[in-house]
């Protein structure tokens with residue numbers, strides 16, 4: 001069987017970061033927005049390091065200006081995920097880009113995204129849930145406003161809260177108010193850490209924000225006491241190997257720590273982060289991991305179950321997706 005056909009659960013995907021470059025170029029053309037310099041000769045996004053990546057990412061969001069743009073984006077992204085075998089996706093949504101953190105505007109964007117998700121569920125059999133994310137380099141005050149948007153719209157669809165952006169700016173504890181507000185609203189918590197920061201950054205996210213999942217977290221491998229702590233506490237890592245390699249964190253797939261983390265008992269999951277930026281898909285991540293570590297279908301099925309157990313959805317949704325996973329495995 002092809003790994004592409006395996007049923008997959010993805011926990012770490014940025015909606016804007018999943019926008020195909022041709023989709024963004026199309027919007028730019030419609031709106032007469034000049035994005036020259038943003039694309040390479042093959043039409044892909046052009047950047048040479050993480051910080052340039054963030055700039056290009058934010059420039060691309062300049063074309064996404066209405067709820068209808070997000071409706072179209074959500075449909076395009078879910079179609080692509082479903083083509084890779086993804087049956088459940090948790091996607092980071094950013095009120096920063098959807099109406100500048102104004103709650104009324106955010107509700108309109110959210111409604112458009114949810115309507116697209118319902119269409120994708122019917123046409124492609126993929127289920128979407130949203131994790132609202134604040135952006136670290138935008139600062140704690142904007143994160144507070146984002147957290148209020150999250151708290152006001154928490155429910156069956158918005159199930160989590162997180163933080164992305166430049167890990168080298170500020171400290172997790174600066175965002176404590178936002179995370180406390182989200183937790184009090186019933187949202188589950190995750191934070192990007194251990195990507196551009198080392199083990200201490202992961203420790204700070206765990207201890208100061210009390211998150212149950214870590215986005216990336218791979219640099220925990222530089223401190224085995226921390227790896228043991230992650231394993232003992234059952235903290236789930238949303239690992240995005242293709243993203244780490246494309247951004248130069250590791251030189252190649254064999255050098256990526258995902259296999260060692262797994263062997264040491266850490267709950268690892270597999271995601272794509274911002275797939276068109278990194279020339280990846282969930283199917284490609286599976287193929288490269290198979291090539292690098294000789295993982296078989298059984299290993300990937302076990303990781304999909306770990307991912308579903310760690311998903312922020314309600315119990316009924318989890319049970320429904322579990323049945324789909326079991327049917328696909330049969």
Ligand code: ADE
Nearest residue numbers: 014017164165192273274
């Ligand atoms: N936002 C989108 N992708 C990201 C990444 N890999 N790290 C931090 N913030 C991000």
Ligand code: ZN
Nearest residue numbers: 164192215273
């Ligand atoms: Zn990410």
